[in-house]
Amino acid sequence: KAGVTQTPRYLIKTRGQQVTLSCSPISGHRSVSWYQQTPGQGLQFLFEYFSETQRNKGNFPGRFSGRQFSNSRSEMNVSTLELGDSALYLCASSQQGADEAFFGQGTRLTVV
Amino acid sequence: GEDVEQSLFLSVREGDSSVINCTYTDSSSTYLYWYKQEPGAGLQLLTYIFSNMDMKQDQRLTVLLNKKDKHLSLRIADTQTGDSAIYFCAEKSYNTDKLIFGTGTRLQVFP
Numbered sequence: 001k002a003g004v005t006q007t008p009r010y011l012i013k014t015r016g017q018q019v020t021l022s023c024s025p026i027s028g029h030r031s032v033s034w035y036q037q038t039p040g041q042g043l044q045f046l047f048e049y050f051s052e053t054q055r056n057k058g059n060f061p062g063r064f065s066g067r068q069f070s071n072s073r074s075e076m077n078v079s080t081l082e083l084g085d086s087a088l089y090l091c092a093s094s095q096q097g098a099d100e101a102f103f104g105q106g107t108r109l110t111v112v
Numbered sequence: 113g114e115d116v117e118q119s120l121f122l123s124v125r126e127g128d129s130s131v132i133n134c135t136y137t138d139s140s141s142t143y144l145y146w147y148k149q150e151p152g153a154g155l156q157l158l159t160y161i162f163s164n165m166d167m168k169q170d171q172r173l174t175v176l177l178n179k180k181d182k183h184l185s186l187r188i189a190d191t192q193t194g195d196s197a198i199y200f201c202a203e204k205s206y207n208t209d210k211l212i213f214g215t216g217t218r219l220q221v222f223p
Contacts, residue, residue, distance in 0.1 A: 004154075031209045043200065043213035056210045090154055094209050099143055099162070101209060103155040 002027065004093050004104035012110045018079040021107045025072050025093030032074040033101070034066060037088040046089075049074055081111045116203055116214035123220045130191045132217045134184040134201035141203040144177060145211065146186045149198045158186070158199075188219075196221045 005024040013019050025032050034046040048056040049068035066076040072093075078085055088108050094101040115137045124130045136144070142163050147155040161168045161175045161184075168175045174187040184201055198218050202211040 006154075033209050033211070035211075035213075042215050043202075043211075045210050045212070048208065048210050050209070056208055058210075092155075092209075092211070099160055100157055101145075101204075101211060102157060103147070105154040 004091055004102055006089075006091050006104035006107050008107060009105065010108050010110075012112060013081050014112055015081055015083060017081050018077060019081060019109060020075055020077045021089055021091075021109070023074045023076075023091030023093075023104060025074070025091075026102060029093040029095050029102075030072050031094045032068055032072065033092045033094075034074070034076050035090045035092070036060075037090060037106070038086075043090070046076065078109075083111050085109065086111045116201060116212050118199075118201060118214040118217045120215065121218050121220070123222065124191050126191060126193055126221050126223050128191055130186075130188040130195070130219055130221075132186045132188075132199050132201075132219065134186075134214050136182050136184065136201070136203045136212075136214075138203055138205060138212065139182070140205045142206045143204045144175075144184050145202040145204070146173075146175065147200045147202060147213075149200065149216070151197075155200065191219075191221050193221045193223065195219060 031050045033048040045058040047066045052068045063079045068074045088106045090106045092101040092103045145160040146158045172189045176185045198216045201214045
């Protein structure tokens with residue numbers, strides 16, 4: 001069974017640009033969550049999607065948005081990139097109400 | 113409020129036991145997790161415990177939960193150099209898949 005797949009693994013963008021990151025969950029998993037990991041703030045929750053609906057959102061500005069498709073794949077978008085958006089973005093998938101959440105390898109975004 | 117705290121660093125000798133501690137504040141937490149992160153990698157789920165349990169053992173890993181004190185610990189028996197990594201505890205509340213993570217504990221194992 002394939003794990004959680006995040007693409008791309010690495011990205012370099014310049015300030016002011018926008019970026020889209022992709023996450024394919026484990027087959028059969030309908031819940032996808034996104035997290036931002038930085039040395040200063042640690043792991044912070046961004047959003048949670050289930051069946052194409054956003055169920056929960058963290059304390060991030062409106063420049064951060066996401067969506068989930070009917071096949072459970074999810075994307076997150078960051079517009080008007082800032083230097084502080086440089087981070088490892090992690091996606092996790094789980095079955096609804098399940099105990100376990102599995103993470104992808106992450107997308108490392110560098111904003112220059 | 114939601115807050116999860118861990119000590120930042122732990123150093124142990126190979127073959128000894130490691131104990132990583134975590135405290136949390138959300139009394140509605142239903143599941144508590146331990147994840148491992150190696151350099152440049154994502155998070156690997158090690159083990160988890162349901163909030164109505166006191167202890168869970170899985171091979172070299174033992175999780176202890178003191179719900180009254182909101183204290184969680186992970187014991188790694190016979191620690192190996194391959195166990196060197198950052199360990200995160202996390203909590204999850206009922207009816208959500210949102211995880212609240214601790215700051216992470218860097219475990220260093222020396223020969």
